Amino acid sequence: MIKNIRMKEVALGIDIGGTNTVFGFIDKEGICIAEGTLPTQKHADVNDYIDELFGLIHSVKHDLPYEIEIKGIGIGAPNASYYTGTIEDAANLRWKGSIPLVDLIKQRLDVPVYITNDANAAAMGEKVFGSARDMNHFMVITLGTGLGSGIFANGDVLHGHDGFAGEVGHMIVRKSGRECGCGRKGCLETYVSATGVKRSVYKLLARHNGDSELRDVPFNQLTAKMVAEAANRGDSVAKETFTYTATILGEVLANVVAVTSPEAIFLFGGLTKAGDILFEPVRETLEKNLLSIYKNKIRVLPSGLSDNAAVLGCAALVWNKM
Amino acid sequence: MIKNIRMKEVALGIDIGGTNTVFGFIDKEGICIAEGTLPTQKHADVNDYIDELFGLIHSVKHDLPYEIEIKGIGIGAPNASYYTGTIEDAANLRWKGSIPLVDLIKQRLDVPVYITNDANAAAMGEKVFGSARDMNHFMVITLGTGLGSGIFANGDVLHGHDGFAGEVGHMIVRKSGRECGCGRKGCLETYVSATGVKRSVYKLLARHNGDSELRDVPFNQLTAKMVAEAANRGDSVAKETFTYTATILGEVLANVVAVTSPEAIFLFGGLTKAGDILFEPVRETLEKNLLSIYKNKIRVLPSGLSDNAAVLGCAALVWNKM
Numbered sequence: 001m002i003k004n005i006r007m008k009e010v011a012l013g014i015d016i017g018g019t020n021t022v023f024g025f026i027d028k029e030g031i032c033i034a035e036g037t038l039p040t041q042k043h044a045d046v047n048d049y050i051d052e053l054f055g056l057i058h059s060v061k062h063d064l065p066y067e068i069e070i071k072g073i074g075i076g077a078p079n080a081s082y083y084t085g086t087i088e089d090a091a092n093l094r095w096k097g098s099i100p101l102v103d104l105i106k107q108r109l110d111v112p113v114y115i116t117n118d119a120n121a122a123a124m125g126e127k128v129f130g131s132a133r134d135m136n137h138f139m140v141i142t143l144g145t146g147l148g149s150g151i152f153a154n155g156d157v158l159h160g161h162d163g164f165a166g167e168v169g170h171m172i173v174r175k176s177g178r179e180c181g182c183g184r185k186g187c188l189e190t191y192v193s194a195t196g197v198k199r200s201v202y203k204l205l206a207r208h209n210g211d212s213e214l215r216d217v218p219f220n221q222l223t224a225k226m227v228a229e230a231a232n233r234g235d236s237v238a239k240e241t242f243t244y245t246a247t248i249l250g251e252v253l254a255n256v257v258a259v260t261s262p263e264a265i266f267l268f269g270g271l272t273k274a275g276d277i278l279f280e281p282v283r284e285t286l287e288k289n290l291l292s293i294y295k296n297k298i299r300v301l302p303s304g305l306s307d308n309a310a311v312l313g314c315a316a317l318v319w320n321k322m
Numbered sequence: 323m324i325k326n327i328r329m330k331e332v333a334l335g336i337d338i339g340g341t342n343t344v345f346g347f348i349d350k351e352g353i354c355i356a357e358g359t360l361p362t363q364k365h366a367d368v369n370d371y372i373d374e375l376f377g378l379i380h381s382v383k384h385d386l387p388y389e390i391e392i393k394g395i396g397i398g399a400p401n402a403s404y405y406t407g408t409i410e411d412a413a414n415l416r417w418k419g420s421i422p423l424v425d426l427i428k429q430r431l432d433v434p435v436y437i438t439n440d441a442n443a444a445a446m447g448e449k450v451f452g453s454a455r456d457m458n459h460f461m462v463i464t465l466g467t468g469l470g471s472g473i474f475a476n477g478d479v480l481h482g483h484d485g486f487a488g489e490v491g492h493m494i495v496r497k498s499g500r501e502c503g504c505g506r507k508g509c510l511e512t513y514v515s516a517t518g519v520k521r522s523v524y525k526l527l528a529r530h531n532g533d534s535e536l537r538d539v540p541f542n543q544l545t546a547k548m549v550a551e552a553a554n555r556g557d558s559v560a561k562e563t564f565t566y567t568a569t570i571l572g573e574v575l576a577n578v579v580a581v582t583s584p585e586a587i588f589l590f591g592g593l594t595k596a597g598d599i600l601f602e603p604v605r606e607t608l609e610k611n612l613l614s615i616y617k618n619k620i621r622v623l624p625s626g627l628s629d630n631a632a633v634l635g636c637a638a639l640v641w642n643k644m
Binding site for chain 1: 401410457458459460471473475476477478480481482483484485486487488489490492493494497504505506573576577578580581582583584585611613614615616619
C-alpha cells in the first residue's frame with residue numbers, strides 16, 4: 001500500500017507531427033513531468049514506429065525518480081478520426097490508407113486511448129489547461145505550415161458526423177485562387193499560414209517596385225519569421241503582407257462566426273509570434289465584417305498554452321474524460 | 323382519477339412570423355390536434371398581443387371534445403435567444419428593443435417555455451418528428467423571404483455562446499455584392515431566398531437579350547413561385563436563375579461543411595417546392611466544391627416535415643426535453 005501512495009497519475013500525450021513525434025507525461029495540473037521525441041518518418045511500417053515509440057516511452061518512464069500510473073493516452077495526428085481511431089490518408093505521413101492507430105496502441109498498453117487531429121487537441125488543451133476553461137463555445141485556429149481549426153460547441157469538441165469537422169483551412173475564400181495541397185484552389189490556408197505568408201510576399205514583390213529586404217531572399221529560404229522580423233523593422237512589403245494575411249483571416253472568421261457564434265477565437269502556432277502586426281488587423285477586419293448582433297462580443301486572443309502546447313492538448317483529451 | 327385517463331398530453335407550439343402567428347397543440351407523435359392563427363402585427367404593445375393570443379389559445383382548447391394538459395410551450399420567433407428568452411430588435415416585428423417573451427408568457431401559463439429562432443425550431447422539428455431522428459450532426463436551411471439555418475451539432479441545436487449561432491444567411495459570399503437588409507453587402511440571403519431569386523431574374527433580364535415570359539412582370543408582382551413555374555415551362559432566364567441560385571448555395575454549403583461536417587443538409591420552405599431545378603444543381607455544386615474527405619457522404623434532402631412544419635418544430639422544443 002505504501003507503493004500506491006508514491007504513484008503519480010498522469011496522462012500520456014503523443015503529438016504526431018509531419019517531422020517529429022513528441023510525447024510527454026502530463027499530470028492533472030497540466031505539468032509535463034517528462035518528455036521524449038522521435039522522428040515521425042523514420043519507419044516505413046507503422047508497427048516499427050510504434051515499437052520504437054513505446055521503447056522510448058518505457059525508458060523515459062523508467063528513469064523517473066518515482067512511479068507513475070498512465071491513466072490514458074491522448075494522440076494528436078493529421079487526418080485522425082476521433083470516432084474510428086484511425087488516421088486516414090495523411091498527406092504528410094509515410095503510412096498510407098487507413099491506419100488503425102488506436103487499436104495498435106491499445107495492443108501495447110491497455111488503457112483508454114483517444115485520438116483526434118492536432119487542432120482539435122489544441123482546442124481541448126485550451127479548455128482543460130488554457131484560457132478557455134470557462135468557455136463552452138470557442139474556436140482555436142492553428143497557424144503553422146497550414147491552417148488547422150478546432151471548434152468547441154455545446155461544451156465539447158465539434159467532431160461532426162464523420163470526425164472531420166473543423167477544416168476551416170479548406171474553406172474556399174478565393175474562387176480560382178491559389179493552388180492548394182488538397183488539389184483544389186483558393187483554400188484559406190493558401191493565404192493564411194506560414195506558407196501563405198511566403199506566397200503573399202512574392203505576390204507583393206511582383207506587384208510593387210519599391211525596395212524590400214525580402215528581394216534578396218529566395219522562396220525556398222524565406223520563412224514567416226523572417227517576414228515578421230522585416231515587418232517589425234518597417235519593411236513595407238513585409239508589413240503589407242501581414243495586413244493582407246490578417247484581412248483575409250478576419251473576413252473568413254466573420255463568416256465562421258455566423259455559423260458557430262463563439263465567445264472567443266484563439267490564434268495558436270508559430271505565425272502568432274508576429275504579435276500585434278497579425279492580431280490587430282485580424283480584430284479590426286473581423287469587427288468590420290461581423291453581422292451587427294455579433295459586434296463587440298467576440299475576443300481574438302493568443303493561446304493560453306505556452307510550452308508543450310501540442311502535447312498538453314493531447315493529454316487534455318484524457319483528463320477531460322476523467 | 324377517471325378524468326386523468328381522458329387527459330391528453332400536448333405541447334403548445336407557437337410560430338411567430340412577420341405576418342402571422344400560428345399556434346397548435348401537438349401530441350407526442352407529432353399530430354396537430356388543433357390550431358389557430360393571429361396577425362402578428364395587430365398590436366403595438368406586446369402585452370396586448372399576448373393577451374389576444376392566449377384568449378384564442380384558451381378558446382381553441384375549450385372547444386376540444388376532450389381535456390388536454392399543456393406540458394410546455396415552444397416558440398419560434400425572429401431574433402429570439404434561447405438563453406435569455408428574449409426577442410432582440412427583430413426587424414420584421416413591431417416590438418422594438420429587447421422583449422422578454424418567455425417571462426411574459428410564463429405569467430399567463432406557468433409551464434416550461436422554450437424559445438429559439440424559426441430555423442432552429444425547424445431543425446428541432448426535423449430531429450424529433452422529421453427525417454433526422456437518427457442524426458446527431460445535420461443542418462436545416464430555411465428558404466423563405468430570407469435564408470435561415472438551424473445547425474444540429476453534438477446531438478443538440480448549436481446556439482453558440484449568445485444564442486445567435488446559425489446565421490448562415492448572413493455569411494458574406496460576394497464582396498461588395500447585393501445590399502442586404504442587415505446593412506451590409508453580399509450576404510448569402512440576398513442571392514439564395516425567394517427575394518434573391520427575384521433579384522437574380524432582374525439581373526439576368528438585364529444581361530440577356532432573348533425572350534422571357536418574365537419580361538412582362540414588374541418586380542413588385544414577381545414571386546419565386548412564378549419563376550419556378552416559368553423554369554418548368556422551359557423559360558431560359560427562369561432556368562438560369564435557378565442554376566445561378568443553386569450554384570451559390572452549393573458553393574457556400576461546401577464551406578459550411580468544412581466547419582461542421584454534417585451528415586445531411588435539409589432544405590425547407592417555399593422555395594424548395596421548385597424541386598429538382600433547385601436540388602440537383604445544389605447537390606452537383608456542393609460535391610464539386612467539397613474537400614475530398616467529405617465527398618459522397620453528405621445528403622441534400624427535402625425536409626421530412628410537411629404540414630404545420632413550423633408549429634411542429636416549436637412543439638419539438640418541448641418534446642425534446644421530455
